[in-house]
Amino acid sequence: MDKIKVVIVDDTEETRNNIKTLLSFEKKIEVIGEAENGEEAIFITKEARPDIVLMDINMPVMDGIRATEEITMNVPETTVIIMSVQGEQEYLRKAMSAGAREFLNKPFSGEDLVRTLVKTYETEYKRREHSSLPKITEEVKSKVITVFSTKGGVGKTTIASNLAVSLARMTKKKVALVDLDLQFGDVAIMLNVSVKNTISDLIKEINQLDEELMDDYLVTHFSGVRVLPAPIKPEYAEYITSSHVEKIIKTLKESYHYVIIDTSASFHETVLTSLDMSDRIMLVSTLDLPTIKNVKSGLDVMESLHYSKEKISIILNKASEQFGIKYKDFENTLKHNIWAYVPEDSQTVITSANKGFPFVMTRTETKVAKAIIGMATEITAEKAVVEKEKSAFKKIFGF
Ligand SMILES: Nc1ncnc2c1ncn2[C@@H]1O[C@H](COP(=O)(O)OP(=O)(O)O)[C@@H](O)[C@H]1O
Numbered sequence: 122m123d124k125i126k127v128v129i130v131d132d133t134e135e136t137r138n139n140i141k142t143l144l145s146f147e148k149k150i151e152v153i154g155e156a157e158n159g160e161e162a163i164f165i166t167k168e169a170r171p172d173i174v175l176m177d178i179n180m181p182v183m184d185g186i187r188a189t190e191e192i193t194m195n196v197p198e199t200t201v202i203i204m205s206v207q208g209e210q211e212y213l214r215k216a217m218s219a220g221a222r223e224f225l226n227k228p229f230s231g232e233d234l235v236r237t238l239v240k241t242y243e244t245e246y247k248r249r250e251h252s253s254l255p256k257i258t259e260e261v262k263s264k265v266i267t268v269f270s271t272k273g274g275v276g277k278t279t280i281a282s283n284l285a286v287s288l289a290r291m292t293k294k295k296v297a298l299v300d301l302d303l304q305f306g307d308v309a310i311m312l313n314v315s316v317k318n319t320i321s322d323l324i325k326e327i328n329q330l331d332e333e334l335m336d337d338y339l340v341t342h343f344s345g346v347r348v349l350p351a352p353i354k355p356e357y358a359e360y361i362t363s364s365h366v367e368k369i370i371k372t373l374k375e376s377y378h379y380v381i382i383d384t385s386a387s388f389h390e391t392v393l394t395s396l397d398m399s400d401r402i403m404l405v406s407t408l409d410l411p412t413i414k415n416v417k418s419g420l421d422v423m424e425s426l427h428y429s430k431e432k433i434s435i436i437l438n439k440a441s442e443q444f445g446i447k448y449k450d451f452e453n454t455l456k457h458n459i460w461a462y463v464p465e466d467s468q469t470v471i472t473s474a475n476k477g478f479p480f481v482m483t484r485t486e487t488k489v490a491k492a493i494i495g496m497a498t499e500i501t502a503e504k505a506v507v508e509k510e511k512s513a514f515k516k517i518f519g520f
């Protein structure tokens with residue numbers, strides 16, 4: 122067995138020296154570098170490609186959580202072990218969400234340290250051998266569609282879930298449905314799937330994430346759609362970052378023909394990432410003034426992000442001209458044509474949500490089901506993939 126290559130990251134020199142001394146007695150472990158803050162840690166890890174980084178949490182310049190996230194994303198062959206002080210439970214949780222695989226409570230003995238290092242290394246080593254088996258899958262041409270609105274309650278989840286089910290039934294291709302309404306997501310309820318794991322569990326293994334592991338986290342709806350549910354508690358949402366979302370979408374694209382994403386009504390960084398990575402954005406509106414005003418501002422933001430007009434399709438839900446606003450006026454205000462109209466049909470929509478049976482399967486004769494099946498038909502007929510946009514996240518946050 123090769124030596125386990127380790128980088129030590131801690132802002133206190135004494136701590137680094139103590140760890141080095143503890144490890145110097147171990148023939149199978151070699152310390153190949155050290156760093157005194159997160160930024161240095163990233164640099165050294167990229168250069169030296171250690172097997173393991175021993176990472177402190179609180180450090181000047183850049184803390185261990187940011188650095189862990191960065192390393193997990195960019196150097197997936199390196200595993201991070203967090204060193205935390207008892208009582209830093211909250212930090213520890215964040216570090217684990219950022220991709221750390223193990224933790225050591227300070228102060229630790231030489232024995233603890235070596236045992237944890239070797240155990241973590243062996244687990245990772247086995248996992249890698251397992252996942253490097255040749256795959257016999259064909260390359261998938263994937264389409265990412267985000268269903269979005271700057272207003273809540275307009276029908277995003279209804280449309281996203283019924284659209285996903287329509288696509289799966291119509292094409293027999295692989296369809297994934299991601300619930301990115303991270304605080305109040307209700308896709309799992311809408312489709313009545315029993316939730317074992319959610320996106321919160323998945324991000325704990327984000328640095329190992331590949332197609333196979335992803336499969337373990339998705340629940341199957343009886344239509345064939347595979348669902349990634351939102352966290353079970355709103356407070357878990359804050360641990361999910363744009364880089365997690367990026368990795369999730371990238372991984373799904375490798376094996377799913379259609380990736381449908383339901384969102385919250387906000388330009389949260391995770392939603393922006395999803396919009397960036399989408400081939401199409403379905404922007405949902407209804408025909409009342411507050412919603413129109415909101416959707417208009419949403420469109421302005423998207424314009425400032427330089428999303429092309431073709432990338433955005435406006436869906437008018439609960440469409441009817443009987444409340445005083447004409448479709449044409451709506452289009453003129455938005456400077457956008459309506460791409461699809463979905464009629465209001467509370468009886469069908471609400472009953473089906475309550476039973477967990479998507480109406481595109483059980484009530485295909487209704488106008489509302491036909492509208493969504495029509496959308497799916499149009500999507501499957503399209504060949505051209507809209508040119509990828511530059512990252513809006515980068516444009517707004519400047520890195
Ligand atoms: N076309 C429609 N006709 C009748 N009711 C609808 C329609 N679309 C959505 N609804 C209802 O409107 C409410 C909000 O829908 P939902 O899909 O949860 O919106 P969002 O995800 O945008 O918050 C739900 O009660 C849903 O059943």
Ligand SMILES: [Mg+2]
Pocket residue numbers: 277278279302307384
């Ligand atoms: Mg919703």
